[in-house]
């Protein structure tokens with residue numbers, strides 16, 4: 001009963017099961033605002049009801065709706081923090097976690113929110129050991145949480161890049177010459193490493209913008225051949241845009257659909273606006289993160305680490321609270337099971 005009371009806002013409406021009502025966490029008088037600092041976030045999210053109210057606000061701004069049938073005629077069961085749909089169908093009871101990266105996880109939203117805060121705002125990434133220590137969970141759990149959160153950080157946008165776009169590729173991984181042959185063999189089997197190229201390759205695109213507003217897309221590719229380097233351009237850049245690259249021949253194949261400007265790095269690095277220093281700056285941030293925090297990234301997971309750094313780069317102008325919200329808004333409709341991660 002006291003639980004129920006907890007969800008009544010100042011107007012006397014039940015905030016979690018009344019349709020379309022503003023969601024106020026208890027003892028707040030204005031609509032939810034994200035915390036601003038880590039300390040505030042920790043204090044803010046210690047209360048499971050605040051977490052739930054926050055999640056509801058993000059997920060169902062128009063009022064709680066059944067994830068199975070979409071009906072808004074649902075009632076809240078405060079003791080279990082679950083809703084029940086009034087329509088007759090299977091899976092009538094649902095939690096705020098259903099259909100999100102949190103689904104099937106026994107961890108509370110407080111731990112998830114804290115982890116999202118940490119990873120969204122750690123400039124050079126955060127290790128699963130650090131997550132484990134900070135949240136009081138095992139390293140294995142920390143690792144699983146990080147991978148799920150990276151999935152939410154993965155860009156789901158279909159907005160293409162345009163204007164002046166720098167393209168480049170980079171090699172990531174230990175020097176194969178100094179690698180133990182068993183590890184080398186394992187990596188070659190992974191398929192990320194093809195033929196003689198033994199490092200993993202990341203292809204990147206950077207759309208120039210006003211200071212601090214350039215945007216990046218990056219993908220792990222199997223080789224530096226045109227068949228692998230040109231599809232990201234065609235998929236992510238509006239035809240007719242200017243593609244700026246080094247002399248690498250693979251990029252020449254986009255000349256039918258794009259303006260192609262080339263900088264010959266054997267002669268100079270900058271020729272007016274023709275240079276690739278924006279994307280090279282991103283490569284150094286990516287490598288710093290991988291070397292510093294993750295040390296040895298299995299090629300299979302490299303894509304997820306790349307997504308993580310792309311997210312932080314593209315959201316770099318936001319404050320900590322804004323980056324946290326940006327991740328939280330993407331937790332829906334993205335699920336990852338342990339089996340997908342380890343096979």
Ligand SMILES: [Zn+2]
Pocket residue numbers: 066067068069070071085086087089092
């Ligand atoms: Zn329903």
